[in-house]
Amino acid sequence: MKKLLEVKNLQTSFYTHLGEVQAVRGISFTLNEGDILGIVGESGSGKSVASLSVMGLIEHPGVIKEGSSINFDGVELTELSSREMTEIRGNDIAMIFQDPMTSLNPVYSIKNQMLEVIRKHTDMNHEEALERAVELLHMVGIPDPEKRIKEYPHQFSGGMRQRALIATALSCNPRLLIADEPTTALDVTIQAQILDLMRDLKDRLKTSIILITHDLGVIAELCSHVVVMYGGMMMEKGTVEDVFYRPQHPYTLGLHKSIPKVNLKEKERLVPIEGSPPDLMAPPTGCPFSPRCPYAMKICLEKPAPMININDTQSSACWLNHKGAPEVEGFVQVGEGE
Amino acid sequence: MSKPLIEVKNLKKYFEVGKSFFGKNKNYLTAVDGISFTIKKGETFGLVGESGCGKSTTGRTIVRLYDATDGEILFDGVDIAKLTPKEMHPYRKRIQMIFQDPYASLNSRMTVTDIIAEGIETHGLLSGDAKQQRIYDLLERVGLKREHANRYPHEFSGGQRQRIGIARALAIEPDLIICDEPISALDVSIQAQVVNMLEDLQDEFKLTYLFIAHDLSMVKHISDRIGVMYLGKMMEITSSEELYDNPLHPYTKALLSSIPVPDPNADKKERIILEGDVGSPINPKPGCRFASRCRYCEQRCTEETPELREIKTDHFIACHFVEKINNL
Numbered sequence: 001m002k003k004l005l006e007v008k009n010l011q012t013s014f015y016t017h018l019g020e021v022q023a024v025r026g027i028s029f030t031l032n033e034g035d036i037l038g039i040v041g042e043s044g045s046g047k048s049v050a051s052l053s054v055m056g057l058i059e060h061p062g063v064i065k066e067g068s069s070i071n072f073d074g075v076e077l078t079e080l081s082s083r084e085m086t087e088i089r090g091n092d093i094a095m096i097f098q099d100p101m102t103s104l105n106p107v108y109s110i111k112n113q114m115l116e117v118i119r120k121h122t123d124m125n126h127e128e129a130l131e132r133a134v135e136l137l138h139m140v141g142i143p144d145p146e147k148r149i150k151e152y153p154h155q156f157s158g159g160m161r162q163r164a165l166i167a168t169a170l171s172c173n174p175r176l177l178i179a180d181e182p183t184t185a186l187d188v189t190i191q192a193q194i195l196d197l198m199r200d201l202k203d204r205l206k207t208s209i210i211l212i213t214h215d216l217g218v219i220a221e222l223c224s225h226v227v228v229m230y231g232g233m234m235m236e237k238g239t240v241e242d243v244f245y246r247p248q249h250p251y252t253l254g255l256h257k258s259i260p261k262v263n264l265k266e267k268e269r270l271v272p273i274e275g276s277p278p279d280l281m282a283p284p285t286g287c288p289f290s291p292r293c294p295y296a297m298k299i300c301l302e303k304p305a306p307m308i309n310i311n312d313t314q315s316s317a318c319w320l321n322h323k324g325a326p327e328v329e330g331f332v333q334v335g336e337g338e
Numbered sequence: 339m340s341k342p343l344i345e346v347k348n349l350k351k352y353f354e355v356g357k358s359f360f361g362k363n364k365n366y367l368t369a370v371d372g373i374s375f376t377i378k379k380g381e382t383f384g385l386v387g388e389s390g391c392g393k394s395t396t397g398r399t400i401v402r403l404y405d406a407t408d409g410e411i412l413f414d415g416v417d418i419a420k421l422t423p424k425e426m427h428p429y430r431k432r433i434q435m436i437f438q439d440p441y442a443s444l445n446s447r448m449t450v451t452d453i454i455a456e457g458i459e460t461h462g463l464l465s466g467d468a469k470q471q472r473i474y475d476l477l478e479r480v481g482l483k484r485e486h487a488n489r490y491p492h493e494f495s496g497g498q499r500q501r502i503g504i505a506r507a508l509a510i511e512p513d514l515i516i517c518d519e520p521i522s523a524l525d526v527s528i529q530a531q532v533v534n535m536l537e538d539l540q541d542e543f544k545l546t547y548l549f550i551a552h553d554l555s556m557v558k559h560i561s562d563r564i565g566v567m568y569l570g571k572m573m574e575i576t577s578s579e580e581l582y583d584n585p586l587h588p589y590t591k592a593l594l595s596s597i598p599v600p601d602p603n604a605d606k607k608e609r610i611i612l613e614g615d616v617g618s619p620i621n622p623k624p625g626c627r628f629a630s631r632c633r634y635c636e637q638r639c640t641e642e643t644p645e646l647r648e649i650k651t652d653h654f655i656a657c658h659f660v661e662k663i664n665n666l
Binding site: 042043157158159160187188189190191192193195196214215216217218219220221240241244245254255256257258259260261262267269270271272273274276277292 | 388389495497498525526527528529530531533534537552554555556558559582592593594595596597598599600601602603604609611612615616
């Protein structure tokens, strides 16, 4: 399979008056063409900043640090000028956001907003662009698109607004679609509709998707590969089967135990992760998860673990997976990491 | 366990909307439109539904943050829906509420001590050192420290604020706590902490919960019985196991099948994807509220509103054709 996006050692910081906030501290992942990659993490884990970095949407006081590399189909995005980046954004990479209420401008009609995008990125004239917009709305399942396209965002429901945004994002046939919590603001029955739509679009248009979410259920439904983030760092990555059935990082394990299982017959007590997420202004020197980790060792507090390859597809940033680590049930001791 | 603590009968809450200048053409938003349920002592009753179904309004009407348009709320046999504020006062001590947004529900100009003490003072329960000691005990009970007592809400994280909100609700030893989406604003790893604590507190203080949420898997986890609401109407009430194993109402079935299961190889049951969106609660049409999205809809559904009926023991459904759909 062909690599579409390769992110290496991405570091993004925000230089605020109070000091440097290290939102993303060195993450690396690849996305193959036609795949759906999930990035899962809690608030403040850096998952949204990572995706904004790929989009080139990090603004002052944020900086993508030296040594970061974002390679999109052979083009190094970190070296592009803002004009060149504008070419890529919208044409090759498009993004949809969490809140469909604020991503649309309330004073312009849906038609106006969709045509703006289409005409900016293609040389279609007004009629052609309108035809294309109607076709797109039809594709994402908006009934009666010829009429509805003239309406304003407030006349659309939440689910329809998200559909309209997806249609706009797809208007230039992007090869990569970044969806930042696309269903978090929606009700569960509408969420099912949108997830269904995204799966269908991936199959029909062969668009690669990065899906950012905090909901492990959504990941399991849609993604083939997962990156688990915590405190700006990558904790674990692998295929969904790896991460859901054979998690090798205590944080991933903790997440699984803290969500209730619907299909369980008996009532089981939840096992929460004690403590609270780290302060990114002064992150722990060692592994960001070490203060909350039930397995934390001395080295965990001193030095973050490197990504250790568990097998061909899975790797985990935990010292327990290191060759020299003591044996703990459920964790394999394999390598030394990079 | 068996005696009902609260009995809600045919509760209605309408809001006036879009009234013209001369008061003509009044429109009503029927947030809650004639729902009935009971909560037994020591039980957790879950109320689920999508946004706008009236679940929060129900909770708020029970604590009398809203005045009911019609219907009865029998609390220990007394209809609290019609009490005057003065008569209501002793009951306020027995019903407390935990809110969804831990950022908006704590006054940012009050210290934690002031926030927790307010209820104790209003009801004249304790004073002086005894009051302060009670506050320390409560803080420790919800997993905070004594030192936190003199801090302000902005110094705490979301999870810690929710703990303060819980301590405030516990301060006056209520019988019933209405938990209005207490965990939906929290991170996954923190949610489990709060849910476990609510369960422990229930055992310790013999509390009764009305647990309102849209996260169905969490509601199933915490509740003994669950009511499913849709556009102001109760669609189905039964025990949480029965609801998940054997849902009978077409809406409940669709709702349950839309929950994303955190298991990539889970046997994907036939997913029922509902067409369209939730309708408008303003001047709703007669008939079943779910009719426009229901795949079993027949003419009778658009003409006659189905009543909640007991189909099996302790399993109530509001659907005309439930027997036909489920081959009962």
